[in-house]
Amino acid sequence: METEPPLERAEAFRPWHTPSPREDCCPARRPILRALDVTVSYGGTTALRNVSLGINRGCITAIVGPSGCGKSTFLMSLNRMTDLVGSASVIGDIRLDEQPVLGDAVDLLALRRRVGLIAQRPNPFPLSIRRNMTFPLREHGVRDRARQTEIMEECLHRVGLWTEVRDRLDRPALGLSGGQQQRLCLARALALEPEVLLLDEPCSALDPMASAIIEGLIEELRGRYTIVIVTHNLAQARRIADDMALFWATDGVGTLVEAGTAEQLFTRPCEALTRAYVSGMRG
Amino acid sequence: MTTREATAPRGASAAPPRRRGDRLAAILVWAVATLVAGVLLWIVLDLLRHGLVHLGHAFLLEAPRDAGRAGGIAPVLATTGLILAVTLAVAVPLGLASAILLSEFIRRGSAFAQFVRRSLEVLAGVPSIVFGLFGNALFVHYFGMGYSVAAGGLTLACMVLPLFVRASEEALRAVPDDYRRAAAGLGLTRFAAVRSVLLPVALPGILVALVLSVGRALAEAAALLFTSGYVMRMPESLADSGRTLAIHVYELAMNVPGGEGNAYATAIVLLGLLLLINLGTALIGRHVLVRTGE
Ligand SMILES: Nc1ncnc2c1ncn2[C@@H]1O[C@H](COP(=O)(O)OP(=O)(O)O)[C@@H](O)[C@H]1O
Ligand SMILES: [Mg+2]
Numbered sequence: 001m002e003t004e005p006p007l008e009r010a011e012a013f014r015p016w017h018t019p020s021p022r023e024d025c026c027p028a029r030r031p032i033l034r035a036l037d038v039t040v041s042y043g044g045t046t047a048l049r050n051v052s053l054g055i056n057r058g059c060i061t062a063i064v065g066p067s068g069c070g071k072s073t074f075l076m077s078l079n080r081m082t083d084l085v086g087s088a089s090v091i092g093d094i095r096l097d098e099q100p101v102l103g104d105a106v107d108l109l110a111l112r113r114r115v116g117l118i119a120q121r122p123n124p125f126p127l128s129i130r131r132n133m134t135f136p137l138r139e140h141g142v143r144d145r146a147r148q149t150e151i152m153e154e155c156l157h158r159v160g161l162w163t164e165v166r167d168r169l170d171r172p173a174l175g176l177s178g179g180q181q182q183r184l185c186l187a188r189a190l191a192l193e194p195e196v197l198l199l200d201e202p203c204s205a206l207d208p209m210a211s212a213i214i215e216g217l218i219e220e221l222r223g224r225y226t227i228v229i230v231t232h233n234l235a236q237a238r239r240i241a242d243d244m245a246l247f248w249a250t251d252g253v254g255t256l257v258e259a260g261t262a263e264q265l266f267t268r269p270c271e272a273l274t275r276a277y278v279s280g281m282r283g
Numbered sequence: 284m285t286t287r288e289a290t291a292p293r294g295a296s297a298a299p300p301r302r303r304g305d306r307l308a309a310i311l312v313w314a315v316a317t318l319v320a321g322v323l324l325w326i327v328l329d330l331l332r333h334g335l336v337h338l339g340h341a342f343l344l345e346a347p348r349d350a351g352r353a354g355g356i357a358p359v360l361a362t363t364g365l366i367l368a369v370t371l372a373v374a375v376p377l378g379l380a381s382a383i384l385l386s387e388f389i390r391r392g393s394a395f396a397q398f399v400r401r402s403l404e405v406l407a408g409v410p411s412i413v414f415g416l417f418g419n420a421l422f423v424h425y426f427g428m429g430y431s432v433a434a435g436g437l438t439l440a441c442m443v444l445p446l447f448v449r450a451s452e453e454a455l456r457a458v459p460d461d462y463r464r465a466a467a468g469l470g471l472t473r474f475a476a477v478r479s480v481l482l483p484v485a486l487p488g489i490l491v492a493l494v495l496s497v498g499r500a501l502a503e504a505a506a507l508l509f510t511s512g513y514v515m516r517m518p519e520s521l522a523d524s525g526r527t528l529a530i531h532v533y534e535l536a537m538n539v540p541g542g543e544g545n546a547y548a549t550a551i552v553l554l555g556l557l558l559l560i561n562l563g564t565a566l567i568g569r570h571v572l573v574r575t576g577e
Contacts, residue, residue, distance in 0.1 A: 084467055086390060112470035123465040125480050135479050136469045185465075192469060 032057040032226050033078060033101075033115075033196060036093040040073050043087035047073050048254040050092075053245055055196070060218065060227045062237035062262060064277070065247035070254025071230040072120075074247070075198045078228070079115035080108055096196070113140060116194035120201045122181035124173035124188070129165050132173045132188055140192060155187040159217055179210025186217060197221070199229040203236070215240060234278060238266055246274050330554065334547030342548060347515050351535050352542045356549055358517035362432060362525030363501070365518055366511060369436025370500050374444050375493070381444075382451035382489075383477055407445040412505040414442045419509035433521040435511025442506055443496040450495060454488025455481055487568035494564050498557055504529040528553045 031054030040048040048070035055061050055078075063071050073082070080101065082088040094101035101111060124132050133152040142148055156162040161183045165176070173184055182202060189197060199218070203211035219240050221227060231237050237244060241262035248257045258265060258274045269275045345355030381399075389396045418438025428434040458481050466476035482489075504527070512524035513534055526534070532549045535542030 079468070081464065081468060084464060109470040109472065112468060117468040119461070119464065119468070121461065123461040125462060125465065126484050127480070131479075135475075136471060139471050139475045139479075188469065 029056045029059070031055055032097060033228075034093075034095045035074070035078070036095070038074070038077060038090065038092035038094060040070070040077055040082060040088060040090050042085065046253050048077075048247075051247075051254075051256045053256055053259055055226060055228055056243055057226050058223045059242040060222055060229060060240050061243040061245065062241035063228060063230045063245050063247060064232070064234065064237055065254075065257075066249065067232075068252075068254075069247040069249040071247050072200050073254065075117070075200050075228060075230055078196070078198055079112050079117055080106070081112075081117060083108065113192050114194055115196040115198060116189035116192060117198045118182070118185055118189060118200065118202050121205050122178055122185050124176070124181050124184050126172065126174055128170045129173045129176070129184065130169040132184060133191055136188060137191055151191050152187075155191045156184075158190060158220075159183040159187040160213065161187060177210070179206045179213060182206060182210070182214060183217070186214070190221075194225065196226045196228065199227065201230050201232060204232060234280070237262065246271075246277055248273060248277075327554070330547055330551050333544065334549075334551045337544045337548035338551060343552070346517070347545075350539050350542065351515065351531065351545055352539060353545075356528070356531060356545075356552065358515055359526055359528055359531045359549070360552070362511070362518050363527040365432045365521065365525070366436045366439060366507070366527055367497065367500055369433060369521065370439040370443065371493075371497070373437060373440035374447055374496060377440075378444055378447040378451060378492075378496075379489070381448045382455055383482075385448070386452045386455040387473060387477055387481070403445040403448055406441075407449065410505075411442060411503055414438055415506035415509040417441070418506060423510055428522070430510065430512035430514075430524040431522050432511055432518050432525055435507045435525075435527075436521075438506050438510045439500045439503060442503065443499050446499060447492050447496045450492030451485070451489045454485040454492060457488060458484045483571065486571045490564045490568050494561055497560055501527075501553060501557060502529055503527075504533045528556070 033055035035051055035053045035055075038048065038051045039046060051070075051074060053074075063074065065071055073088075076082045076085075077090045078094060078101070080090075082090050090102055092102070096111070096115065100106065125135070127135065130152065133155065134148040137148050137151060142151065153162060156165065161180060164180060165184075168175075173181065176184060182205075186202075202218075203214050206214065215236060218227060218229065222240075222242075229237075229241070243260065244262040244265045245259035246257040246265065247254050249255075258269060258271045260270075265274055266278050269278065342355040343360065344357050346357055347359070348354035385396060385399060389399075415438065418434060418441065422428045422434035422437050423430060426434075428437075462480050462484065463473075463476060466473075466480060507527055507530055511527065511530075513526040513530050514524040515526060515531075516523070518525040528549055532546050532553065535546035535549065
């Protein structure tokens with residue numbers, strides 16, 4: 001089974017997408033994040049076994065697979081959100097820029113600032129829109145009010161929310177629509193200048209319009225950030241992903257079936273399971 | 284209105300048995316609710332009937348005369364305020380710290396958490412007179428505070444602490460884990476999450492805990508008899524002895540013949556105070572809800 005995407009990328013015609021920006025963004029395909037034989041269990045029950053996967057710098061990696069195959073679990077282990085689940089234990093090795101992610105010596109606050117996570121359900125704090133943006137900044141050492149405001153405005157611009165909320169910055173963030181909330185969460189994460197963004201089905205709780213907006217945003221972030229996105233939407237994966245990984249649960253234990261460039265997995269997968277899955281026959 | 288009446292079922296006999304059962308239950312609930320409200324109304328009306336004639340702004344501002352049969356309750360009010368201030372100054376920071384520790388920093392199933400929780404439960408069930416004896420032994424004698432506002436306030440703090448901790452802890456636990464995860468995902472410390480997100484969200488619940496505690500402290504007489512005493516003078520410092528509203532009511536009603544009128548009047552003040560605190564806290568709570576947008 002091929003577990004690491006190949007270093008060079010095949011030049012092939014991709015009718016579903018204009019290839020130009022994509023080729024510049026992650027040309028070298030050097031992994032920034034590398035999982036080696038990662039096994040995660042919840043209270044002794046293995047949820048994910050022996051996953052080895054490299055996440056290429058500046059690329060969009062889509063993780064697909066049926067429900068319960070450990071996609072969220074894998075994503076959470078990448079920035080140690082698994083630590084919040086008391087029963088979870090992660091073994092194996094995960095490296096961010098060759099530095100270990102697992103282990104007691106790791107500075108979790110710094111790690112999570114570098115590797116941000118956007119949850120499936122939008123989860124802005126029940127504070128004002130402004131406080132949602134400035135409070136994490138302040139905690140990360142940006143004390144200057146003017147600088148906070150500047151970053152807030154820039155990030156809200158980047159998620160296309162500025163014109164929608166500029167007049168209501170001091171109103172509760174929970175008063176926004178679901179799609180707006182998710183964009184606020186994205187802006188909040190971007191304000192901390194992460195290197196990697198983990199997105200766990202960021203569109204699944206949104207209507208198609210809001211979902212399309214988020215998808216567009218993710219595309220715009222390509223190259224500047226490394227993005228790992230879990231999605232149930234194969235069409236979406238096909239539209240935006242550079243790399244792709246298919247997870248599958250056998251006997252309740254999730255494993256990595258196949259990983260490679262998205263194009264490879266869609267057009268000439270090595271595994272029969274992948275072929276069946278991408279053609280919509282399974283999962 | 285008329286059309287709705289026309290389409291409504293004509294009577295209980297036409298309704299299926301299930302509906303009849305529901306109706307019976309509804310009637311029962313209403314009856315109980317009316318009864319409870321009625322009892323409360325009766326108490327209030329009784330208080331007002333007996334006490335209102337003695338009430339007036341002079342009653343609040345004057346010192347008591349003739350062992351409390353005449354005059355007002357100014358020193359009693361002052362003592363009550365002081366004791367309450369001591370109680371809250373000790374119980375709120377300590378209680379909040381414990382609640383935060385229990386809900387955010389200690390694993391729920393751990394032996395320590397179990398031990399603390401069990402202890403709080405036992406403490407919450409201890410009769411107030413026992414707290415009085417304990418306060419008398421510890422604060423009045425061992426720490427040499429004598430019968431004083433300080434000793435009374437500290438005793439009440441011990442008494443309301445378990446209640447306040449439990450209720451605040453519940454309020455914090457009721458905050459959805461989503462916020463904790465969101466904070467952790469942004470690389471924020473748990474302390475930052477507690478301070479800036481969890482506490483504001485839990486504030487309405489914590490205010491309820493506060494009201495419960497204040498209510499319990501205001502109503503308390505037994506625990507104070509042995510700790511703050513029942514001197515009627517205006518307290519000049521925390522080291523002075525003094526009596527609270529509840530003790531004043533008790534003394535006038537039980538030990539001062541002819542003091543019933545002022546006992547009723549004092550009880551009205553006590554009730555009014557409780558009502559005011561309830562109302563104030565509800566307002567603050569609403570303000571917080573508006574701000575967080577929940
Ligand atoms: N907090 C948890 N405690 C126990 N088991 C869990 C927990 N979270 C996930 N699991 C289990 O781990 C497996 C993978 O779950 P998950 O990573 O959420 O899958 P996916 O995101 O692919 O749907 C499932 O069998 C699920 O029941
Ligand atoms: Mg999931």
